[in-house]
Amino acid sequence: MLDGARWWNQAFEAIGYKDAFQVKMLPESADPLDVRYNVIQWVHRSTRGWSYGGSISDPRTGEIIKGHVSLGSLRIRQDFLIAQALQAPYANDNTDDDFALQMALARIRQLSAHEIGHTLGFAHNFAASTNDRASVMDYPHPKLSLKDNKIDFSDAYGVGIGEWDKVTVAYAYREFVNDEDNQLQKILNDAFAKGLRYISDQDARPKGGAHAYGHLWDNGSDLSDELNILKPFSFSGVKNSIT
Numbered sequence: 117m118l119d120g121a122r123w124w125n126q127a128f129e130a131i132g133y134k135d136a137f138q139v140k141m142l143p144e145s146a147d148p149l150d151v152r153y154n155v156i157q158w159v160h161r162s163t164r165g166w167s168y169g170g171s172i173s174d175p176r177t178g179e180i181i182k183g184h185v186s187l188g189s190l191r192i193r194q195d196f197l198i199a200q201a202l203q204a205p206y207a208n209d210n211t212d213d214d215f216a217l218q219m220a221l222a223r224i225r226q227l228s229a230h231e232i233g234h235t236l237g238f239a240h241n242f243a244a245s246t247n248d249r250a251s252v253m254d255y256p257h258p259k260l261s262l263k264d265n266k267i268d269f270s271d272a273y274g275v276g277i278g279e280w281d282k283v284t285v286a287y288a289y290r291e292f293v294n295d296e297d298n299q300l301q302k303i304l305n306d307a308f309a310k311g312l313r314y315i316s317d318q319d320a321r322p323k324g325g326a327h328a329y330g331h332l333w334d335n336g337s338d339l340s341d342e343l344n345i346l347k348p349f350s351f352s353g354v355k356n357s358i359t
């Protein structure tokens with residue numbers, strides 16, 4: 117969780133703030149409700165639930181005063197179970213399920229970064245998956261492939277902060293001596309000139325929001341190509357449940 121949280125430092129370093137974004141264990145004596153601390157809570161719940169990234173801001177200026185993330189612990193178990201179920205690893209007395217643990221940990225790193233992104237003020241970017249995982253603010257589907265007739269989990273989730281996240285950090289947090297409006301516009305123009313895309317909830321979630329790039333829980337730059345990737349997974353017995 118700390119690993120994923122710290123990815124954001126890469127985006128702040130990119131605009132010149134050296135090691136300014138730090139994540140540490142909360143001191144024993146500190147109160148998580150203390151407004152002076154940005155807090156990530158590791159929450160145990162009886163069912164699978166959403167994780168949250170919220171903030172307390174100054175209503176007069178919009179300035180974020182405190183970030184507050186709640187991450188549900190059960191997700192680790194759920195992701196472990198998904199990987200375990202996909203691979204069915206226990207034939208012939210094999211008990212090695214480290215791949216499932218590694219996938220679950222890769223997901224919680226990504227989720228930690230995602231929820232903290234919300235506390236920094238950033239919305240979802242559901243087009244980031246079309247730009248080679250350009251943002252931790254997309255919803256990532258595990259990217260799986262077949263290797264030697266087994267499912268390869270090694271690239272299931274992205275690692276590190278994305279190109280689009282560097283754009284949003286630069287836009288929201290870089291300081292300018294003058295000419296701010298044009299400089300801000302340049303940040304966006306440069307990003308779009310590189311081919312980066314931004315599609316948020318309004319154009320991705322509603323039934324009427326059928327944007328070609330703005331999908332939740334997808335991979336790759338072209339959805340119809342991705343459908344073909346499902347073919348190798350349509351091995352006998354599970355064909356009907358996948359296609």
Ligand SMILES: [Zn+2]
Pocket residue numbers: 230231234240
């Ligand atoms: Zn989110």
